[in-house]
Amino acid sequence: MNSTELRMALRTLPFLDAHRTTPARHIRLADDPPKLLVWDPETIAWMFGADGELDHPGSRSLLPLFGTQSLLWVDGPRHTAYRTVLGPPLRGRRLATYAPLISGTVHESVDALRVGQTVALADWTRHVALRVIARLVLGDLDERADAALRDFTSWIDDALGSRPRTLAHRFLRGGLPRSGADLDERLVTLARSGRTRRPATLASLLLDADGPLADLGTAEGDLRDQLVSLLFAGHETTASAAAWTLYRLARDEQLRRDVLAELDATTDETPSASAVPLLTAVISEALRLAPPVTVAENRRLRCPATLLGRTFPRGTTLTTSIYLAHRQDDGFADPLRFDPGRFLGRKPPPSRYLPFGGGTRRCLGSQLAMLELRIIVSAVLRRLRWRLVNPAAGRLQLRGHAMAPSSRLRVRVTACRA
Numbered sequence: 001m002n003s004t005e006l007r008m009a010l011r012t013l014p015f016l017d018a019h020r021t022t023p024a025r026h027i028r029l030a031d032d033p034p035k036l037l038v039w040d041p042e043t044i045a046w047m048f049g050a051d052g053e054l055d056h057p058g059s060r061s062l063l064p065l066f067g068t069q070s071l072l073w074v075d076g077p078r079h080t081a082y083r084t085v086l087g088p089p090l091r092g093r094r095l096a097t098y099a100p101l102i103s104g105t106v107h108e109s110v111d112a113l114r115v116g117q118t119v120a121l122a123d124w125t126r127h128v129a130l131r132v133i134a135r136l137v138l139g140d141l142d143e144r145a146d147a148a149l150r151d152f153t154s155w156i157d158d159a160l161g162s163r164p165r166t167l168a169h170r171f172l173r174g175g176l177p178r179s180g181a182d183l184d185e186r187l188v189t190l191a192r193s194g195r196t197r198r199p200a201t202l203a204s205l206l207l208d209a210d211g212p213l214a215d216l217g218t219a220e221g222d223l224r225d226q227l228v229s230l231l232f233a234g235h236e237t238t239a240s241a242a243a244w245t246l247y248r249l250a251r252d253e254q255l256r257r258d259v260l261a262e263l264d265a266t267t268d269e270t271p272s273a274s275a276v277p278l279l280t281a282v283i284s285e286a287l288r289l290a291p292p293v294t295v296a297e298n299r300r301l302r303c304p305a306t307l308l309g310r311t312f313p314r315g316t317t318l319t320t321s322i323y324l325a326h327r328q329d330d331g332f333a334d335p336l337r338f339d340p341g342r343f344l345g346r347k348p349p350p351s352r353y354l355p356f357g358g359g360t361r362r363c364l365g366s367q368l369a370m371l372e373l374r375i376i377v378s379a380v381l382r383r384l385r386w387r388l389v390n391p392a393a394g395r396l397q398l399r400g401h402a403m404a405p406s407s408r409l410r411v412r413v414t415a416c417r418a
C-alpha cells in the first residue's frame with residue numbers, strides 16, 4: 001500500500017471531500033499496475049456497459065471476512081449461476097411473497113419499543129434488518145438462530161464496529177478476522193434445516209440439487225461464504241439507509257408531517273414506491289448523500305482501454321466512488337443540501353446516481369432493500385413519535401466500507417400513535 005492509499009484508508013471522508021471538485025474526476029491511487037478511484041460519469045457508463053468483459057477482483061480488506069468463494073466477487077459461470085438462482089426471488093412478484101414476512105419482522109421490532117426508551121438508532125436498524133434478512137436466508141428464527149445471529153453481530157462488530165479497531169485489524173493483525181468454525185457450522189446447520197419452508201428460503205435455493213449451482217459442484221465452504229455474504233450485504237446496507245432516512249425525518253418536522261400525510265392516505269403496510277412518492281424521494285436522497293456502500297466492487301481491465309483521455313493497460317483496476325459521483329455540482333444542484341424534491345418526478349442517470357452500483361454486478365437486493373426501507377420507515381412513523389437525543393452525533397462516518405451513523409446517535413421514544 002502506497003502513501004496515497006494509506007491516506008485514503010486512514011482519513012477516507014476528508015480525503016474524498018478534498019477531491020470533490022477535482023476536474024479530472026478520478027484519483028490515481030497506484031501506478032504499477034494502475035489503480036484508479038473514478039467518479040467521471042462517462043467512465044462509469046462505459047464500465048457498467050462493458051461489465052461482462054471486465055474482471056471483478058474482490059475487496060482486499062473484506063475478502064478474509066466473507067471468503068474467497070463469496071458471490072460478492074466470484075466471477076464467470078459460478079457468478080452467473082448465483083444471479084440466476086437468487087435474482088428472481090429478490091424482485092417483482094416473487095419478492096412480493098416475502099412482503100408479509102418482512103412486514104411482520106419489522107413490526108415485531110417496532111412494537112417492542114416502549115415510550116420513554118432511548119435507543120441507538122443505527123444499532124436498532126441493524127437489529128431489525130439482520131432479522132429480516134436472516135428470515136429470508138435461513139427461515140424461522142428460534143433460540144438457536146437468535147444465538148447464532150448474536151455471535152454473527154459480535155463478529156461483524158469486532159471487525160467493522162470501530163474505525164480504529166478495523167484499521168488495527170487490517171494493518172497490525174494481518175487482516176479482518178474470519179468468523180470462527182463454530183459459528184460457520186451453526187449457520188450452515190440452520191440453512192440446511194430451513195429447507196422446507198414456504199416461501200422458500202434463499203439458502204434452500206442455493207442448496208437445490210436440481211438448480212444451476214448443483215452442476216458446478218458446491219463445496220461446504222462455499223455455502224458458508226454465501227451465507228455470511230448475504231447476511232452481511234443484506235443488513236448493514238439497508239440498516240444504514242434506514243437510520244439515515246429516519247434521522248433526516250426526525251430533524252425536519254415539516255418533512256415528517258408531509259410523509260405521514262402521504263402514509264395516512266394508504267392503509268398498505270408494505271406500500272409500493274408509486275403509492276408513497278415523497279417517502280421514496282426521502283429514501284433516495286438519503287441514499288445519495290450517505291450512500292451505505294461508498295465504492296462499487298472493483299473492476300479490472302482484461303485488455304488495454306482508452307479512458308479519461310489516455311490508454312490504460314490490461315490489469316488496471318477501476319473502483320467507482322459512489323460517494324463522489326453523488327456529490328457533483330453538474331449532476332445535482334447544490335449537491336451537499338438534503339433535498340428530496342430533486343427525486344420527485346425525476347430520475348438521475350445511472351452514471352450519476354448509483355447507490356446500488358450497476359452493470360452485471362448491480363446489487364441483487366436493490367428491490368428488497370427499497371421495499372424493506374419503505375416498510376421500516378412507514379412502520380416507525382405510523383406507530384411512534386421519537387426525537388433525536390443528540391442530533392450532532394449524526395455526522396457522516398464509515399463503518400468498514402459502509403456509511404452508517406455512529407452508535408452514539410440516539411433517539412428517545414416520546415409517544416406511540418397507534
Ligand code: HEM
Nearest residue numbers: 233234237238241293296297356357358361363364365369
Ligand atoms: C440500501 C441497501 C443496499 C445498498 C445501498 C446496496 C449496495 C450495493 C452495491 C453498491 C453493490 C455493488 C454493485 C456494483 O459493484 O456495481 C451491491 C452488491 C450486492 N448486494 Fe447490495 N445493497 C443494498 C442491499 C442489499 C440487500 C438487502 C441484499 C440482499 C440480498 C444485497 C445483496 C447484494 C449482493 C449479493 C451483491 C453482489 C452482486 C454481484 O456481485 O453480482 N444488497 N450492493
